[in-house]
Every structure is written in C-alpha cells, then in structure tokens.
Amino acid sequence: xxxxxxxxxxxxxxxxxxxxxxxxxxxxxxxxxxxxxxxxxxxxxxxxxxxxxxxxxxxxxxxxxxxxxxxxxxxxxxxxxxxxxxxxxxxxxxxxxxxxxxxxxxxxxxxxxxxxxxxxxxxxxxxxxxxxxxxxxxxxxxxxxxxxxxxxxxxxxxxxxxxxxxxxxxxxxxxxxxxxxxxxxxxxxxxxxxxxxxxxxxxxxxxxxxxxxxxxxxxxxxxxxxxxxxxxxxxxxxxxxxxxxxxxxxxxxxxxxxxxxxxxxxxxxxxxxxxxxxxxxxxxxxxxxxxxxxxxxxxxxxxxxxxxxxxxxxxxxxxxxxxxxxxxxxxxxxxxxxx
Amino acid sequence: xxxxxxxxxxxxxxxxxxxxxxxxxxxxxxxxxxxxxxxxxxxxxxxxxxxxxxxxxxxxxxxxxxxxxxxxxxxxxxxxxxxxxxxxxxxxxxxxxxxxxxxxxxxxxxxxxxxxxxxxxxxxxxxxxxxxxxxxxxxxxxxxxxxxxxxxxxxxxxxxxxxxxxxxxxxxxxxxxxxxxxxxxxxxxxxxxxxxxxxxxxxxxxxxxxxxxxxxxxxxxxxxxxxxxxxxxxxxxxxxxxxxxxxxxxxxxxxxxxxxxxxxxxxxxxxxxxxxxxxxxxxxxxxxxxxxxxxxxxxxxxxxxxxxxxxxxxxxxxxxxxxxxxxxxxxxxxxxxxx
Numbered sequence: 001x002x003x004x005x006x007x008x009x010x011x012x013x014x015x016x017x018x019x020x021x022x023x024x025x026x027x028x029x030x031x032x033x034x035x036x037x038x039x040x041x042x043x044x045x046x047x048x049x050x051x052x053x054x055x056x057x058x059x060x061x062x063x064x065x066x067x068x069x070x071x072x073x074x075x076x077x078x079x080x081x082x083x084x085x086x087x088x089x090x091x092x093x094x095x096x097x098x099x100x101x102x103x104x105x106x107x108x109x110x111x112x113x114x115x116x117x118x119x120x121x122x123x124x125x126x127x128x129x130x131x132x133x134x135x136x137x138x139x140x141x142x143x144x145x146x147x148x149x150x151x152x153x154x155x156x157x158x159x160x161x162x163x164x165x166x167x168x169x170x171x172x173x174x175x176x177x178x179x180x181x182x183x184x185x186x187x188x189x190x191x192x193x194x195x196x197x198x199x200x201x202x203x204x205x206x207x208x209x210x211x212x213x214x215x216x217x218x219x220x221x222x223x224x225x226x227x228x229x230x231x232x233x234x235x236x237x238x239x240x241x242x243x244x245x246x247x248x249x250x251x252x253x254x255x256x257x258x259x260x261x262x263x264x265x266x267x268x269x270x271x272x273x274x275x276x277x278x279x280x281x282x283x284x285x286x287x288x289x290x291x292x293x294x295x296x297x298x299x300x301x302x303x304x305x306x307x308x309x310x311x312x313x314x315x316x317x318x319x320x321x322x323x324x325x326x327x328x329x330x331x332x333x334x335x336x337x338x339x
Numbered sequence: 340x341x342x343x344x345x346x347x348x349x350x351x352x353x354x355x356x357x358x359x360x361x362x363x364x365x366x367x368x369x370x371x372x373x374x375x376x377x378x379x380x381x382x383x384x385x386x387x388x389x390x391x392x393x394x395x396x397x398x399x400x401x402x403x404x405x406x407x408x409x410x411x412x413x414x415x416x417x418x419x420x421x422x423x424x425x426x427x428x429x430x431x432x433x434x435x436x437x438x439x440x441x442x443x444x445x446x447x448x449x450x451x452x453x454x455x456x457x458x459x460x461x462x463x464x465x466x467x468x469x470x471x472x473x474x475x476x477x478x479x480x481x482x483x484x485x486x487x488x489x490x491x492x493x494x495x496x497x498x499x500x501x502x503x504x505x506x507x508x509x510x511x512x513x514x515x516x517x518x519x520x521x522x523x524x525x526x527x528x529x530x531x532x533x534x535x536x537x538x539x540x541x542x543x544x545x546x547x548x549x550x551x552x553x554x555x556x557x558x559x560x561x562x563x564x565x566x567x568x569x570x571x572x573x574x575x576x577x578x579x580x581x582x583x584x585x586x587x588x589x590x591x592x593x594x595x596x597x598x599x600x601x602x603x604x605x606x607x608x609x610x611x612x613x614x615x616x617x618x619x620x621x622x623x624x625x626x627x628x629x630x631x632x633x634x635x636x637x638x639x640x641x642x643x644x645x646x647x648x649x650x651x652x653x654x655x656x657x658x659x660x661x662x663x664x665x666x667x668x669x670x671x672x673x674x675x676x677x678x
Contacts, residue, residue, distance in 0.1 A: 162553065163547040166567065170509070170535070170541070176535070177531040177535040178518075179518035196513050196516040211501035228505065292551070
C-alpha cells in the first residue's frame with residue numbers, strides 16, 4: 001500500500017490571479033518538528049523549480065540549516081510541481097492542452113490559507129527559500145508584511161530579470177522542440193526534449209569555474225558526459241514535461257509588484273517588506289546574479305546583502321553535496337533567527 | 340546569373356585529422372585589398388561559428404579595424420560553414436548521415452596550402468580572429484610558429500573549456516530534439532530545433548547586464564521577444580542544421596595541443612607560439628571567460644592580455660553595432676601592427 005508522506009489541503013473555488021477558478025485546488029504539504037504553544041516557531045520553506053518537498057528537505061533536521069528540534073517547518077509544494085494542483089493531476093476542462101497559469105500570488109495566497117486554517121499560524125518566524133522558493137518567500141514579505149518576521153532569500157529575485165527570462169526561453173525551446181510537442185500539449189513523454197532541457201540547464205546552474213575545476217569528478221561522476229547524463233538528464237527525465245512548463249511560466253512571470261496591491265511599482269512592493277531580510281545570492285550564479293540581488297536588496301528597508309562566496313553557481317544555495325556552502329547558510333540563518 | 344563573391348580552392352585527396360580523406364576538399368575564400376610586392380602585408384581572418392565571409396567582413400575597409408588600404412586580407416571560410424566543404428555540399432559517401440569531422444588542424448592546414456599555392460605567402464603579418472576564428476588564428480601560431488608575426492585572438496580560447504562544452508551540448512540537444520532529427524541526420528529542415536537553438540544561444544552570447552539594460556531596444560527591437568525572434572531565431576533559421584552540428588563539433592574538439600606535434604601538451608603548444616599575441620577576452624563573455632583567457636595568455640611567451648571592457652558578452656568581439664567596442668579593437672590592432 002502506497003503511503004504518501006505528505007498531506008493534501010483543498011481550497012474550494014480557488015481563484016487564480018489570471019482569472020480562472022479551480023473548483024478544487026490542492027496544496028500538498030509536509031511538516032517537520034513541532035509547533036509551539038504560542039505558534040511563534042513556524043518556518044515556511046516553499047519548493048524550488050522542478051522540486052518536491054522530498055528534494056529539498058535534506059536541510060531540515062536537528063542542528064541542520066532549518067533546525068526541526070526548535071522550529072516547526074512547513075514545506076508547501078508549489079502549484080505545478082506534480083503534488084499540488086498541476087497539469088499532471090488536473091481534470092478537464094484543465095489539463096490536456098489548457099493548463100491554467102499559476103503565479104506566485106496564487107502560491108502564497110493558498111499557503112496563507114493553509115497556515116491559518118489548519119495550523120492557526122498568523123505570523124512566520126521565517127520564510128526561507130532558494131530560487132523559486134525564495135521568490136515565494138519574498139512575495140510573502142511583500143503581500144503579508146505583518147505576517148513575516150524574517151526572510152532568507154537565497155539565489156533568487158523578487159522580479160525575474162530579462163536575462164533570466166532568456167535563459168528560461170532557451171529551456172522551453174529545447175523541451176518543446178521535441179516531436180511529442182503538439183503546439184499546446186505533449187502527446188507522449190518528450191524524452192529527447194527532457195534530455196535537451198537537462199543539458200541546457202547544466203550549463204547555467206553551475207559556474208564556469210565549477211566545470212573548469214572538474215568538481216563533478218569529486219562528486220563521483222566519471223566524466224563530464226557521465227555528469228550530464230546521470231545528473232542532469234536523469235533529473236528531468238523523472239519529471240512531467242507539462243509540469244516543467246507550468247513552473248517555468250510561474251518563474252517567468254515572477255514579479256513581486258505585478259498584483260493589484262502594487263500595480264507594477266517595484267519600489268513600493270519591495271519597500272513594503274517589514275521582515276528582517278537576508279538577500280543571499282551566489283557570487284557565481286549565472287541567472288540570479290548578485291548585481292540583480294544587490295539592486296533589489298537596496299529597495300528592501302531591513303535587508304542585509306550577504307553573497308555566498310562559491311563556485312557552485314546557482315547551486316550554492318542548495319548545497320546538498322557541498323559542506324562549505326552548507327555551513328555558510330547555516331551560520332547566516334542562525335544569526336538571522338537569533339536576532 | 341548568380342555571381343559568387345568568393346573563390347574556391349580545391350585540395351585533392353585532403354587527409355583530415357580524424358583519418359578520413361576528402362577526394363576534393365574545397366576551401367572558399369575571399370580577399371580584400373592588395374598584396375604588396377614583398378608579400379609582407381597579409382592578414383588572415385578566419386570565420387567564426389555559423390558565419391560566412393559576408394557575415395564578418397564589415398570590419399574590413401579603409402581605416403577600419405582591418406585596414407584594406409594597407410593590408411591584403413584573406414578570409415578563408417571554415418570547413419562546415421556551407422561555402423567550404425560542409426555537410427550541405429558534400430557528395431556521398433559523405434553527406435547524408437556520415438559527415439566527416441573537421442578539426443581546426445584541418446582548417447589551418449588547408450589555409451596554409453591555399454596561401455602558399457595561390458599567393459606564395461609564407462608569413463602572415465597578422466592572424467586575426469574572433470571566437471572560432473581566433474581558435475584558428477591561435478592554431479596557426481602554434482602549428483606554424485615561423486609563419487605568423489602577430490596574432491589577435493578575440494573572445495576565444497586555444498582549448499575549449501569544459502563549461503564551454505556544456506554550453507555546446509545544450510545547443511546540440513536543443514537542435515537534435517527536433518522531430519526532423521533521425522539519430523544521424525536531419526530528414527527535413529528542423530524549424531523548431533533551429534528556433535530553440537537561437538533561444539538557447541541568445542542567453543549565452545550577451546551578458547546579463549546587456550539584457551538588464553535592455554540594449555536590444557536601442558538596437559531597434561521593440562521587445563525582448565522581438566529580439567529573440569528577429570535576431571536569434573532568424574540568424575539560425577537561415578543556416579543549414581547539419582552544418583551547424585559540424586562546426587559545433589569542430590568547436591567542441593578545438594584543442595591547440597591535440598595533434599601529433601604536441602600530443603596533448605598544452606604548455607608546449609602555447610609555448611611554441613612566437614607571434615606577438617594579443618589575447619582579448621570580453622570582460623562579460625559567458626562562455627569564453629576572461630579567467631580562461633588569462634590562464635592561456637600566461638602560457639604564450641609573447642602575449643599581452645587585454646580584456647575588452649564591455650557588457651556585450653561574447654559579442655564584444657564582433658561589435659558590428661557597437662562603436663565603443665569597435666574603437667577598442669581598432670586601437671588594439673593598430674598598436675599591434677605598428678609594433
């Protein structure tokens with residue numbers, strides 16, 4: 001018997017930002033640790049691109065980056081990731097070639113409802129995220145300023161930059177070049193497209209220096225080609241291609257100011273964040289650059305800019321196999337939480 | 340009547356580095372300016388990826404970067420570019436799904452034969468190149484040290500770096516994800532793959548800052564999407580997909596030391612260059628990084644490292660639409676030639 005390791009929270013008649021309504025939006029989540037009596041020890045840790053909670057919960061545990069012996073940690077799975085409502089699990093009239101577009105406004109709105117309804121949590125001790133997870137953490141801080149005490153935003157942005165969009169367009173182009181793409185849906189699993197997607201991604205996710213120093217050999221891969229196949233192609237071959245397109249669209253549209261409240265005013269949207277905020281780019285991240293992060297940090301009232309000195313590119317912020325960067329994050333988060 | 344603007348030089352029974360023999364290798368070339376009586380004013384300017392001589396000769400002219408009022412400039416078209424021997428023009432048993440692999444050893448060997456046989460040129464005043472063109476210029480300096488007085492190598496490398504290979508693998512993956520790819524050949528024109536190829540390329544060729552500052556608007560494009568379609572997709576839609584794969588393979592294999600003479604010894608191959616050499620990376624080039632260029636420059640006895648300060652990424656070295664970087668190159672080349 002299959003025992004899922006997550007819970008499903010249902011939001012009836014959930015209105016998406018784009019104007020469609022999901023009759024039954026599903027939010028899959030998992031919790032770690034115990035909520036204290038005053039409900040003051042909650043950490044929200046949303047998922048990143050392509051990931052499910054099991055892909056990112058390595059950093060949770062006693063004395064880990066997110067310490068489950070002291071904190072109650074909730075991972076809500078992003079819409080589109082295959083566990084929460086996604087192209088792969090939606091019924092008609094959605095699904096097929098008519099996926100709804102999810103935005104981070106949808107993600108954080110649903111998450112807030114979950115926290116209030118199920119856990120009676122009104123205020124987060126911390127919203128922590130990497131990459132698309134941090135996009136959601138920043139949206140929390142801007143849309144619910146009173147409800148977020150601290151933010152740690154790792155290798156991310158509040159508004160997706162033009163270059164980042166071009167990177168995403170390359171990924172989308174590679175995936176939808178596949179014969180299985182019928183213009184609005186995949187007719188079957190696009191194996192070629194998924195492999196190409198992995199190869200395009202591989203060049204962007206790590207830095208030039210990571211490859212120059214052949215770090216993949218230290219990770220146990222026998223060659224560059226072995227790394228491309230067993231890490232990058234494998235990572236995406238196990239994903240649903242429509243879900244990848246869905247999350248890609250969420251990423252591309254990520255803009256903390258693109259909502260009724262801020263009407264496109266980025267200064268206002270970032271200026272509204274009251275949380276003590278750590279903005280932590282990787283110094284060699286190729287698509288969330290530290291220059292972009294610094295520009296955004298300057299617009300957040302209570303932000304500290306703290307780049308991760310690393311050759312791991314975007315992966316500096318998800319250092320499952322990189323103890324040095326893990327320690328950097330652990331120290332930074334501990335300092336933030338002790339404040 | 341179609342009047343080609345180039346000459347064809349035929350090399351009978353041309354042995355390729357990989358061990359195959361082309362019964363009739365064709366080298367397409369064009370010359371600009373006049374060769375002087377002592378044959379001492381020749382500049383070799385090989386082509387870059389995807390390009391033909393007409394794509395890169397904008398920088399030749401009186402008082403331009405390569406001054407045709409004083410120098411005799413030869414552009415040899417690289418094997419695989421559609422004018423010289425290429426998948427698109429080879430007869431069986433080559434062509435179809437059995438393209439020969441061209442290396443830069445093949446390119447420079449054929450070019451040297453052309454220069455001697457047709458023009459009786461024994462020594463170049465300058466070998467100038469950008470990107471894959473500079474790979475060829477550096478190969479000239481290493482394989483024929485007595486025959487090259489100066490080298491200007493712009494945004495390039497003598498040996499393709501591991502990260503650069505990953506970038507190329509992403510391009511190849513995108514192109515061959517297309518339905519027209521039959522495993523060893525294209526059955527028809529891979530329109531989707533070519534468009535995807537252009538989108539992947541777009542993210543790499545310019546810097547993050549180029550996109551952040553929306554320079555594409557200054558260039559006359561009305562939006563980012565307009566730029567991606569009318570510049571990047573258009574650039575590759577007019578190319579032959581098999582030729583793109585052929586040149587990609589040449590690039591991937593580019594290694595100045597991978598030949599009988601140097602047997603993989605990069606120090607020896609770079610150390611053999613006698614030419615006064617300018618190594619000119621772009622400071623924001625994402626796939627030919629200045630770090631890689633500096634490491635190579637240190638191994639060339641008479642090299643000057645002179646990075647181009649520019650947000651134009653790899654395009655800093657081919658600044659047809661960028662007067663500032665043009666002036667930088669013009670000054671550098673003028674100083675090199677006056678020495």
